[in-house]
Amino acid sequence: MAATPMPPPGHQNFEGGPPPAPPPPGTDMTGICFRDQLWLNTYPLDRNLVFDYFALSPFYDWTCNNEQLRLRSTHPLDISQLSKMTGIEYILSEVMEPHLFVMRKQKRDGPEKVTPMLAYYILDGSIYQAPQLCNVFAARIGRALYYISKAFTAATSKLEKIGYVDSENEPSIIESKAGKETIDFKEVRRVDHILASLQRKLPPAPPPPPFPEGYILPATAESETGPEAQQAGESQPPTLDPIIDQGPAKRMKF
Structure with a gap:
């Protein structure tokens, strides 16, 4: 085997100041x-x-x-x-x-x-x-659920606006609205019933696979925040995809 010289202490192959120290081997270093x-x-x-x-x-x-x-x-x-x-x-x-x-x-x-x-x-x-396969699946499933939840929220707000009738509107506005196409509330309730039945038929998410022995989980924002921040009403944005969002062109180089 041809021997290669080892870099001297403090060897730097980058320009500018030293980068932050990388985490120890065995942790999540996909970034x-x-x-x-x-x-x-x-x-x-x-x-x-x-x-x-x-x-x-x-x-x-x-x-x-x-x-x-x-x-x-x-x-x-x-x-x-x-x-x-x-x-x-x-x-x-x-x-x-x-x-x-x-x-x-x-x-x-x-x-x-x-x-x-x-x-x-x-x-x-x-x-x-x-990246770990479970991390890839978790990121992509979380992203899909996030956008599905946003779609249901937008659909619910639009249905509420359609069924809302303002009693304080002027008679002329009410007459102009009466000429438009009326909303069949039975059809709206039927669609809601179908969506609810489909949601009940979805199986629960399977538990994630165990991590390999010696693997250290990366620190997440949820562990650093208090219980008040975790009980926020709005859903959080999806986590970073270790393949798409942290591809070779976007990772920090050492």
């Missing part, structure tokens, strides 16, 4: 990405050197078994050596040289027993953390 253009200009990005490049990123856990193999001058992705160890490790699951590399973080309890934890992908030299 940031890592790219070292100096390293990419010096070494080829292939299956032999991709782990050395990944070890420079804030996603790398220095307590993993791969780091112990590096200290022994052994290739850190040697599966024959990793299968004899227990603990946190990284493996290269998918390779499309030189554009895409998928790195999987997992916990090994034996030669054949592993538990996947997180996934990272290196796309054209930029490293990202893949």
